[in-house]
Amino acid sequence: MLDPDLLDALRTARHVVVFTGAGVSAESGIxxxxxxxxxxxxxxxxxxxxxxxxxxxxxxxxxxxxxxxxxxxxxAQPNPAHLAIAALASKVPKLTLITQNVDDLHERAGSLDVTHLHGQLERPxxxxxxxxxxxxxxxxxxxxxxxxxxxxxxxxxxxxxxPGVVWFGESLPMDAITHAFQAAEQCDLLISIGTSGVVYPAAEIPEIAWRLRATVLHINPVPGPLHGERDFALASAAGIALPALLNEAFAEH
The missing domain is CATH 3.30.1600.10 (SIR2/SIRT2 'Small Domain')
Structure with missing residues (x-):
């Protein structure tokens, strides 16, 4: 049974930001x-x-x-986490998907308008x-x-x-990181999935959302420390946690 406050935050959210890292792609064998x-x-x-x-x-x-x-x-093929993120977009008024991954698994799962912070392998x-x-x-x-x-x-x-990716020593694309920061400022729920949260400036994205009163959910097998209020963690693989979250939040709604 998930925290009722977390479920309520998802059901009532007007703008959800999903922020994914390498852990999501790793579940597809990458x-x-x-x-x-x-x-x-x-x-x-x-x-x-x-x-x-x-x-x-x-x-x-x-x-x-x-x-x-x-x-x-x-x-590789999209895993249940990729598919759940694509499905979530149809259940909330607005969803912004931001990823640190350079693959196209989100797109192949059906997600649209994905913001790639670190570039894309297929775009040299x-x-x-x-x-x-x-x-x-x-x-x-x-x-x-x-x-x-x-x-x-x-x-x-x-x-x-x-390769069309951001190498070590290079800056993130300005339009991508600006869009990500703006989305974090405007959302009321941010779900951070499979990312260590230690690589800046991308690690600022959940921090910005929480500081501006959004609810933040971290999904990771080993989640880090939490702020407390409005900050939740699920210690689980994304492919297990996300489908369960959507099922419990929307099964009767």
């Missing part, structure tokens, strides 16, 4: 940056590959790793002129197809395409 790399990549550190410096030094190595990541995403851009490619990337090969892959050339300037 490794997080904290996971040890395996197979052909096990001797590399993920953080050392996710930088502009690494790409300048060895673009084929970095592009090959991101092609491996794309192949994992292409084989030129490393030199920053333009988008004229055609989408082809479906990647299987994960063990090879370690080094030369990046495609930009059709505009001939420079190499780079």
């Amino acid at each position: 490794p997080t940056f904290r996971d040890r790399l395996t197979g052909l990549w096990e001797r590399f550190d993920a953080a050392s590959l996710a930088t502009a410096e690494a790409f300048r030094a060895d673009p084929a190595l970095v592009w090959g790793w991101y092609e491996w990541r794309r192949s994992v995403v292409h084989r 851009r030129c490393f030199q002129c920053q333009r988008d490619p004229d055609a989408p990337l082809p479906v990647p090969d299987e994960p063990e197809a090879g370690r080094r892959v030369q990046p495609p050339a930009c059709a505009h300037c001939g420079g190499p395409l780079r």
Whole structure:
């Protein structure tokens, strides 16, 4: 039985913000940056590959790793948490979905207008002129197809395409983080799912909502400390907690 105050906050919410992190995608089998790399990549550190410096030094190595990541995403499927978030959008007047994940599982689950704070694997851009490619990337090969892959050339300037994600040392897209902060300021309920809450500036999103009197729910197998009033936690996998939350909140409404 869930807290009646939490259920009431969800039933009466006019604007819900859902903020997701790597834990949601991990339930679909997508490794997080904290996971040890395996197979052909096990001797590399993920953080050392996710930088502009690494790409300048060895673009084929970095592009090959991101092609491996794309192949994992292409084989993954949305899990019950992704599906529950998409379903929630039809049960509340307004839902804003903000994610730190670079995959497209939210979209494949049926969510619309997803704000990607850290970019998207499927949206590369030129490393030199920053333009988008004229055609989408082809479906990647299987994960063990090879370690080094030369990046495609930009059709505009001939420079190499780079993954369309935010690397370490780069700023988040200004339009995305501004939209996320504004949504946090305006919502009356924020649900934070599968995120550590320690990486700033994204970690400010739940804090902003709580300071401005919204109810905040954290869903994580190991939730962190709470403020107390209007701050709730469910120590559970997202794929279990979210469907149960929706079922209990809306089963008779």
